[in-house]
Amino acid sequence: MFSTYDVIVVGAGHAGCEAAAAAANMGSKVLLVTMNLQTIAQMSCNPAMGGIAKGQIVREIDAMGGYSGIVTDATMIQFRMLNKSKGPAMWSPRAQSDRILFSQKWREMLEQTPNLDFYQDMVNGLLVKDGQCFGVITGMGHEIKAKAVVLTNGTFLNGIIHIGEKRFGGGRVAEKAATGITEQLVELGFESDRLKTGTPPRVDGRSLDYSKMEEQKGDDEISGFSFSPVSKIKARQQKSCWITYTNQTVHDILKTGFDRSPMYAGRIEGVGPRYCPSIEDKINRFAERDRHQIFVEPEGWNTVEIYVNGFSTSLPEEVQFEALRMIPGFEAAKMFRPGYAIEYDYFPPTQLNYSLETKRIEHLFFAGQINGTTGYEEAACQGLIAGMNAHLTSQNKAPFILKRSDAYIGVLIDDLISKGTEEPYRMFTSRAEFRTLLRQDNADLRLTEKSYMSGLASEERMKALEEKRSSVNNILNIINSLYIDPQDINPFLQNIPTAPITQKQKAAQLLLRPGINLTDLQTALPKLTEALQNDKPEAIEQAEIQIKYNIYIEKEKELVSKMSKLEDLMIPENFNYSGISALSTEARQKFIRVKxxxxxxxxxxxxxxxxxxxxxxxxMGR
Known part of the structure; x- marks a missing residue:
């Protein structure tokens, strides 16, 4: 019934979808196995992609030829570029998506991907021999062989759902947990542990009073995530989100359920996400605060279902409902389903190589929440890297590795492998020491060629990159060589207002002034508009950023160069750390564990x- 595959991907969440697409687009014959083909790329939690640091990751996925950016652009209902008041290193795209369309679009793109097969079944075992994985065993007893296997099990490994004192098995509400894999991996010598995450209640948008909330509209200009041309909504078509707040009454009601909370009663063993805590965790940890922000987010174009962002909880259903109705605008709220917590198995990621292949078993890769991360974007980028490397391994080729100075994806993987995580890992811009280099606007300039050389990014993407590079260089040459007369520019400068110039100045010098951008200069100088008329807005923006922030960019490049010297010093395999008595005990133990x-x-x-x-x-010198 089944032929031998190059790559088998287990699980069809964000990590699994990117892994399957990457391996197939590189030429591998791929099988994507999932317990339910109707929930491919399900947005299990909030119906949004991107955000601070996460938006940069989605841009990086797209730059390398992944699908997340394209799917998000095609299904968004609102777009915002966060942190625009700060420098471009902090700009972060975020989009609300139509939950149903998002999943449909992902399935459509996967089904149109050559070399990719699908099968609906649970995988509850791996085929392993002589330290190598060569396939999977399904719940229906099928043994399917492959040259490499990627596990992207999400929250399904021995998942347990908690709502108050109720507790039942499941990887998502109304979906059963996956069993067997953890037990086998532990027998093979892997270390596993438990983590927890949660989700808020969903409510009927028709029952809310939006006049008591603050409206949050989308941007007037939608730039999106993908570097490819994707048809997107018009700015005027966007749906609004809304903001409201909890209050002391809400907190007091929630506290009445604490004695039945699985978290406080000790029924949940796993550690929850520090940076996305439950509402009960918030009012417990931040007792001095009398209110917390609630984001009211629509789930799509043709549904009244609302996601209550900021109200994640596992308290008893009746407590959730009573507390919700005390939030301004929610007085008559009708609840579609309660929030819940879910705990699940994960494998501390120090057990992985940079390729996301496990150290203990060759040709076996982990990606997503199985590695202790949280968030669609973090999962998707791991899936992309694991899928690429599963293909490369199946072809006996060198792995594709991103360094910390290459991408946020490189930061994430290095953090996981070098430091491990004991709580759900979430990406922030503060985790990256080179964030001036790792901007969302230049992800294609950083990564498309690397991906193309490895066989993933298409010829079309590479051609678009070369055109953009050429255009940016052309603009830089014009800006750096164009001298501006005082009489041509001073009326404009006085209106800003900023000091007039007394002699000819290069356009590049004027751009260094705060409050002056290239668009303004084009408005003031028709000859500049004429010189740049064939250049696209994204190329103009890129050139402007390079001019304005050149000094900071060069400083970071120097730092990268210095740090790369340490990165180039390879430690021999099987190095004897135990024999170095001068090392601190903790360092010796960590070196032996992480290798x-x-x-x-x-x-x-x-x-x-x-x-x-x-x-x-x-x-090492000795």
């Missing part, structure tokens, strides 16, 4: 001091 590949990675392991790295360097 860092370079001195750079060793220096980033939590608990390792600079002196430990120096000692290691000395012994």
């Amino acid at each position: 860092p590949r370079t001195l750079g990675q060793a220096s980033r392991i939590s608990g390792v001091n600079p002196s430990d790295v120096q000692i290691l360097m000395v012994y």
